[in-house]
Amino acid sequence: MYDFNYHKPGSIDEAIQLFTGAEDGVYLAGGHTLLPSMKQRLASPTDVIDLAGIGGLSGIEDVDAVLEIGALTAHDEVATSSVVQSEIPALAELASLIGDAQVRNRGTIGGSVSNSDPAADYPAGVLGLGAEIVTNKRSIAADDFFTAMFETALEEGELLTKIKFPKPEAAAYVKFPNPASRYATVGVFIARTGSGVRVAITGAAPSVFRSTDMEAALNGEFSVEALEGITLDAGEMNSDLHATAEYRAHLCTVMAKRAVRKLL
């Protein structure tokens, strides 16, 4: 890891200022993607801006039909929160499946979602539930947020502050984890909402995406059988030493069926 300037601002405004004034600034939340990337020299920022000194960026609030989760809330806090467990249990379960215990104690929801790793779990929950991503200057719909591999609609220096999750009628998340890293080889999040079924798939393609074919089938009839014969295009899938594109395409339907079964 190369040397860098370390800053610990006390407010969002100060953090933005530091970012703007830096040659190559980066925000530090839990650091569980950023620090390994810096060790491997995949990232070598001149300035690291630690968000931990800013109040109000962590915690879970139950506000009517929405759960608001602060950007710095650790995965373990979401996984073990009695509010999340009762209002959106699938989201608590998703958080409990990330990495391992030590990683869940440090990794944050804001860090994970901003990073948009193609194999991360949270993007499936955010897109599947149709959440709203709140930043220092605006609110972005999940449908517009995840734009490409490791890319989001966040502008340079824009800071994710919290995520608003509308409570679904029911939801389930099922993943096929990489046996070593626990990253999602394929993870499928299905939510039944007032405006229909949403199916979000992570791990399979360069970025999390919705399967409109599966959504149409499940809106017609919410059953495992409704997904029979639906095959996603392997040409759109990732291929690596863990799974070929064809295998990932196959797993999408298998995981989706399992998620539906959990909801019946």
Add this chain to the structure above:
Amino acid sequence: MSISVQLNVNGKSVTLDCPSNTTLVDLLRERLELTGTHVGCDTTQCGACTVHLNGRAVKSCTILAAQCEGAEVTTIEGLGDTDNLHPMQEAFRECHGLQCGFCTPGMIMSAVDLVHREPAINEQVIREGLEGNICRCTGYHNIVLAVESAAKKMRN
């Protein structure tokens, strides 16, 4: 860039200057000479560097020393000593929960946190709770037995 960090390690207040890119495990091992905490993979996978940060198990290779300002850190040295072993250390010895011993400090720190926060300890909970710690010798069997045994003693 040099930074100043003040933290509490094993009950003692420590203040020192270090480069900004110093990780917590480097601070513990190189500066405080607390070499009980090991570095296995240095990539957040093996768990040999696990310590408690404000009471929770974390991988100290993936935390900057700067992030620990004002924090309480407990390492394996702070858990017990040769004459006064922690029940988890005693159980690893009794159950032969180690062979080469390299992963053991991290295993023990993770296991203590697991027993503190899980209301019901059983084999499945232990195996899932220790997913962030890798042992290449034991096949985990005796580690699981050790944690089960220690959990009973810690609860009494």
